[in-house]
Amino acid sequence: MEAHTEEYNKYFKVLELSPKAAISEIRSSYQRLKTLYSGDSIAITAVSDDFSEEQRQNILSQIEEAYTKLSDLFKNSERIVDGKPKNYKSVILDDSLRKYVADIASFTGSELRKIREKLGIELHDIAGFTRIRRQYFEDIELERFSGFSSEVYLKGYILAYAHYLSLDPAKVANDYIARYKAWKDSDNGSNNGKLQSAFRNQEDNNR
Amino acid sequence: MKDNVTHKNKKCEVWAVGSGKGGTGKSFITSSIGIHLASKGKKIVLVDADFGAANLHTFVGVGKPQNSLTDFFEKKTPLKDLVVNCGVSDLGLVAGSMRSFEAENIKSQQKVKFFKHINQIETDIILIDLGAGSHFNTMDTFLLADKMIVVVAPELTAIENLYQFIKSAFFRKLRLVLDAHGLKTTFQETWKDREARGIKSLKDLIEYLICVSPQVRDIISREMSDFNLHIVVNQMRNGQDVFIGSSVKSICMKFLGFNARYSGSVEYDESVTRCINRKQPFMVTYPSSPVARAIGKLSENLLEGKEIIIGKNGSAY
Ligand SMILES: Nc1ncnc2c1ncn2[C@@H]1O[C@H](COP(=O)(O)OP(=O)(O)O)[C@@H](O)[C@H]1O
Numbered sequence: 365m366e367a368h369t370e371e372y373n374k375y376f377k378v379l380e381l382s383p384k385a386a387i388s389e390i391r392s393s394y395q396r397l398k399t400l401y402s403g404d405s406i407a408i409t410a411v412s413d414d415f416s417e418e419q420r421q422n423i424l425s426q427i428e429e430a431y432t433k434l435s436d437l438f439k440n441s442e443r444i445v446d447g448k449p450k451n452y453k454s455v456i457l458d459d460s461l462r463k464y465v466a467d468i469a470s471f472t473g474s475e476l477r478k479i480r481e482k483l484g485i486e487l488h489d490i491a492g493f494t495r496i497r498r499q500y501f502e503d504i505e506l507e508r509f510s511g512f513s514s515e516v517y518l519k520g521y522i523l524a525y526a527h528y529l530s531l532d533p534a535k536v537a538n539d540y541i542a543r544y545k546a547w548k549d550s551d552n553g554s555n556n557g558k559l560q561s562a563f564r565n566q567e568d569n570n571r
Numbered sequence: 572m573k574d575n576v577t578h579k580n581k582k583c584e585v586w587a588v589g590s591g592k593g594g595t596g597k598s599f600i601t602s603s604i605g606i607h608l609a610s611k612g613k614k615i616v617l618v619d620a621d622f623g624a625a626n627l628h629t630f631v632g633v634g635k636p637q638n639s640l641t642d643f644f645e646k647k648t649p650l651k652d653l654v655v656n657c658g659v660s661d662l663g664l665v666a667g668s669m670r671s672f673e674a675e676n677i678k679s680q681q682k683v684k685f686f687k688h689i690n691q692i693e694t695d696i697i698l699i700d701l702g703a704g705s706h707f708n709t710m711d712t713f714l715l716a717d718k719m720i721v722v723v724a725p726e727l728t729a730i731e732n733l734y735q736f737i738k739s740a741f742f743r744k745l746r747l748v749l750d751a752h753g754l755k756t757t758f759q760e761t762w763k764d765r766e767a768r769g770i771k772s773l774k775d776l777i778e779y780l781i782c783v784s785p786q787v788r789d790i791i792s793r794e795m796s797d798f799n800l801h802i803v804v805n806q807m808r809n810g811q812d813v814f815i816g817s818s819v820k821s822i823c824m825k826f827l828g829f830n831a832r833y834s835g836s837v838e839y840d841e842s843v844t845r846c847i848n849r850k851q852p853f854m855v856t857y858p859s860s861p862v863a864r865a866i867g868k869l870s871e872n873l874l875e876g877k878e879i880i881i882g883k884n885g886s887a888y
């Protein structure tokens with residue numbers, strides 16, 4: 365960011381970031397601080413005698429302002445930031461959704477789909493952004509494992525998907541790949557699956 | 572270049588480790604950082620300045636040394652003559668005193684001498700293990716350090732006491748600095764009449780003082796931006812505990828107005844206690860355990876002025 369003014373440095377400081385931070389860091393810092401100052405973490409409870417509700421609200425609105433200003437800055441910037449094109453729409457998980465996500469023991473295809481739908485994101489948004497075929501994301505959600513020629517490819521797709529939804533990519537991939545492996549170790553993986561896959565390729569060609 | 576400690580004849584760097592509450596793991600962290608840095612080729616001297624509960628020798632696996640800081644204060648033995656070798660090479664120790672050598676008994680002249688002597692020890696880094704709590708002798712030693720390190724455990728009381736400790740340290744610093752600028756009476760009178768002036772907290776005091784004069788304002792704002800804390804979270808028991816450090820750091824900056832870095836986080840591991848009970852230095856016994864690796868990372872961060880970054884999944888790197 366060449367045109368950084370004092371003002372923007374201030375916003376980076378509010379989000380406790382260096383002015384070189386990428387949009388993904390801005391996003392996660394914003395989420396973390398917002399959760400901290402609106403919640404009742406013991407780190408906050410321990411100072412609660414010293415500080416008024418008003419100060420807390422004040423900090424929250426500073427965080428909000430900093431985030432809005434910085435994401436606008438990135439949106440309007442011509443630069444490709446953090447490897448993402450400028451039209452990247454950042455995804456913010458609100459508190460209830462964060463909670464929902466935190467309670468998920470293991471990420472299955474249907475859980476992922478639910479989260480995506482709650483966020484109001486369409487599969488073609490992800491496809492357009494990641495340049496990965498929409499079909500693969502649909503296969504992920506429906507757990508049509510046969511659609512994937514290898515674990516390596518699947519892993520790449522699931523990471524991209526999780527990243528787009530602001531989920532923890534490592535955890536999502538870990539859970540999901542485990543399901544893929546379980547499927548592969550079962551009968552489906554060998555015969556039936558190949559057949560399905562062959563059918564789908566046919567469909568694709570007919571389109 | 573404060574960080575360049577390898578240079579010959581250069582004054583050594585002093586790191587002080589404090590905490591609000593006892594039992595957070597100050598001595599464990601101090602000794603472990605010492606052992607790690609010594610193994611990386613730094614010359615280290617540990618100083619046990621916890622007068623109430625001196626036990627640093629146990630953490631490095633040596634018996635209670637004959638001589639201790641008491642000899643410095645009572646018999647005027649030079650501090651550098653009190654450094655004993657530990658089992659680890661390049662690691663020295665000035666033992667503390669378990670006798671009823673109360674911190675309050677140390678006179679201010681002795682303290683000045685102590686600080687002077689500390690800087691004369693020939694080594695790269697001096698690591699001082701402080702007593703818990705906010706006694707002004709502890710505060711002064713903490714403030715003297717080139718690096719002020721605080722250890723906190725992920726529990727409410729430890730965090731409360733940590734904030735208390737930090738505020739006391741800055742209060743003390745404010746007083747000393749204003750003293751040094753000939754503004755002793757400004758400070759004293761403000762503090763004496765604090766009730767009438769509606770001053771209930773350190774923040775109120777600071778807000779009041781910066782309005783006294785542009786000079787005072789400049790002094791205070793300089794001191795606040797010079798006040799750098801290095802935060803260490805110890806005894807983490809779950810994946811969420813790593814966030815405590817970022818939260819405490821954020822609050823130090825946003826609520827208290829100081830600079831803070833989150834230098835490292837160390838998990839809870841039962842073998843730490845087992846090692847202490849057997850008088851085995853943990854870092855030597857389990858050098859490749861997650862705890863030892865976390866201590867390694869912490870030490871490097873302190874050395875280089877870096878801090879940990881937390882991934883979205885809570886992993887620290
Ligand atoms: N990372 C850790 N994992 C497990 N136990 C720990 C850890 N750090 C400290 N302890 C335990 O806490 C006790 C207190 O630690 P200590 O370093 O003596 O605290 P302090 O010096 O702050 O009073 C130790 O005896 C040890 O049993």
Ligand SMILES: [Mg+2]
Pocket residue numbers: 597598599621624626700
């Ligand atoms: Mg101790």
